[in-house]
Each structure stands twice: as C-alpha cells, then as structure tokens.
Amino acid sequence: SGSDESVNGLAGDPLASQSSSLKPQSEDPSGGESQPGTPLPLPGHSSLSIQEMVAMSPELDTYAITKKVKEVLTDNNLGQRLFGETILGLTQGSVSDLLARPKPWHKLSLKGREPFVRMQLWLQDPHSVEKLMDMKRLEKKAYMKRRLSSLSDGHSVDGVLSGPDYMQGSQSPGGQQQLKKPRVVLGPEEKEALKKAYQQKPYPSPKTIEELASQLNLKTSTVINWFHNYRSRIRRELFIEEIQAAGGMGPGSEGGSPSLRGSKSGEGDSCDGTESEGTVDTRQGLGMEDHRGACKDQGMEVESEAGGSNNSPSQLDCTTSGLAGPGSSCGQTGLGIFSLTEASSTSSASSTNIPASGSARNPRDNNLRKKKAANLNNIIHRLEKAASKEDPSEWEF
DNA sequence: TGCAAGTCAATACC
C-alpha cells in the first residue's frame, strides 16, 4: 500500500510480493490504509526470504513471543488490526487467535511458523513501535482526508454499507454485483446437538453427517465444517493445556486458556470435551480422553510427546526480559532469532517473572506428572502402532 | 476423498 512505502521507503519484503500475488492488491480503496497480505519489509533481513528464515529458524517460544507482542501492543495502544495487516499480513481475527492461542513451535507447519518469525523480528527491531505508530498516524490522516472529501460529496464516510451488507450485494472493483453468502450462525441447541454427536463420533460418517444435517435443518457442508473446526479447535486447546502441564507457563499463567477462562457466551463452546464422557478420538491418540477435563479429574495430565517435549517455555531470556523488546540489546544481529534459543538453556518460568501454574511449581509433582505423561504416551504410542496393524495377532503390547 | 492446518471475514462481545 501507499502508506507502507511512505513509512518505509524500502524495497519490498519478498513475502510481500508473494502475498500480493495471493491477494489482489488493486488500487487501494481505503485511502492509504494497510491491507492484510502486505506486511512491512523485514528489518535487516532483506537478503533472506521469510520462508528461508522460517526454515532456518531455531525453535522459538511462541508463548513468550505472543506475550511480549501483546504487551508491546497494549503498552503503545496499538491495535491488532494494524499490527496484523502491517507486520504479519494477517487480518485482525487471525491475529487475535494467534496471540490468544499460540501453538507450540513444534506443532506448527512452516507456514504456521511464519507469523511467529515475523513477530520475533518485529520485536527485535528497535524502531518497530515507532514505525507502527507512524503507520497509525498515516491511517488516521488518510481517514480524516477521506472523511472530509466524502462529507463534501455527501457520501458515506467509509464507502461501505451500514449494517450487514450480505444479501444486499457489494460492488466489486469491476463493477459487478456480488451477492455475499449470509453467515450461518448456529443456535445453542444446534451446537449442543453437534457437540453430543461429536462426543459419540468425532469423525462421523457421511451418513451420520447427512442425518445430522437433516435433523438440524443445516446444510451438510455446515455440519462437515463444524466438525472440522471443532476438532481443530479442540486440538489447539489441548496444545495449550499440554504446555501448561509441561511447564506451568504459557497463556494459562495469565488465565489465558480459553478452556479455563469462563466462556463468554456461557455455552462452554471453546473447549468442549469438558462435557465429554469417554470420548474417543481415534486420531488424537487412541483412547485418550478427548478432553483434558476428564484426564485432570483423574489426576492425570496429558502430554502428546514422550517426556513432554517441554520446549516451549524456553528462549524466554531474551523474548520476555529484553531481547524481544523494541530497543533491547538482545538479537541485534541480523538473525537474532538464532541467539534466542541459544540463550534459552537456563530459562524457565522463574526467569521470566511468569508465575508457574498449578503443581508445576513443585518439582516433585512435576517429575511425577512427567513420568505419568511419559507412561501414558508410551501406551498411546503402542496403541497407535497396534492400530496400524489390522490383524490383532500382530498387535504388540 | 477426507483430513489438518491456516486463514478470512462476519459478527458477537466488551
């Protein structure tokens, strides 16, 4: 966007050009506002593409990074939208999701790691906040300018329809009327029914999906999507729990886990194996309770990898105590992200002023839990192995 | 073909 250039005056980020090929970057109708898909150039890394950097990046502590980013954004009164569109090339909702529920590094695909590398680089840039502030000012200026001109023209300020515009159609750049599909909003009863169905069968057959759809008067695609999304979101909740259980830090240390904080809607939506009774998700680890709640009730914690690959609460020395902070001395070298992990060997929740949660404070409890987790994972591993052999006689126990 | 992962974008919520 124009504002990007005016602030940076730099050659484009390799990713920016890539992103722009993914998203149409036609003339900027927003009057200079940044758009998702056009992140700022990476400071001091112009010779490397972001993909290369992601590939070369050591393990990053996604929780520490998101924590720090949230902190910086809040402290400087910068919004997720601006940050997402400018720095990450993502929309506000995606940023919110990423910041609230970061997946551990080892669970992320290369693409999923990209925003975290960007965040880390942004944190390492001593002028990061400054640049974003400039961007904010420019946006405001552009907005005021549009407002003035539109007022004089007698048009709506934003040039958009007020209220939901779906079904009313919106004007595409080409001048074609495009009907937007109305967003399906599932009612509490429908959600409840779907959750019950999920508890019985996390992977329903096409026939079951059909039945559910007709019973609930929904499209089959809606039911399919719901199951996909639900599985995916439950899995993510589990990742968070995993981290909490393993290291006593992460979002939970701030009460951030959606499963632990009260559901806003009061529907218990966000993590719903809480209601599950013996739900079996055959893909997530045969026989493992589909939700942590049940495991916890039995005094158990679930970790997905033997030994609880407790890698996330690492790398904090810099990210949370100065490295990542704008203007900090940490990571000033071109690839500061590499120094991050190297500095992490001694890091822990205690070194970061992040209170450890629950029994993780007690080393003995922690050890016990890890042993249990390792044992559990061993069992899961064997079950998975067994499951891959159709003939029960080949099962190894 | 079905799934996971990642993301968008509408809308709910604060």
Next chain:
DNA sequence: GGTATTGACTTGCA
C-alpha cells in the same frame, strides 16, 4: 472501536 469467536474457505498431504 478494539478484541474474541466461529463458520467458511483454501491449500497441501496421504
């Protein structure tokens, strides 16, 4: 007005 939630979609993989 900013943030959180969530249905839908795209992509890549097996």
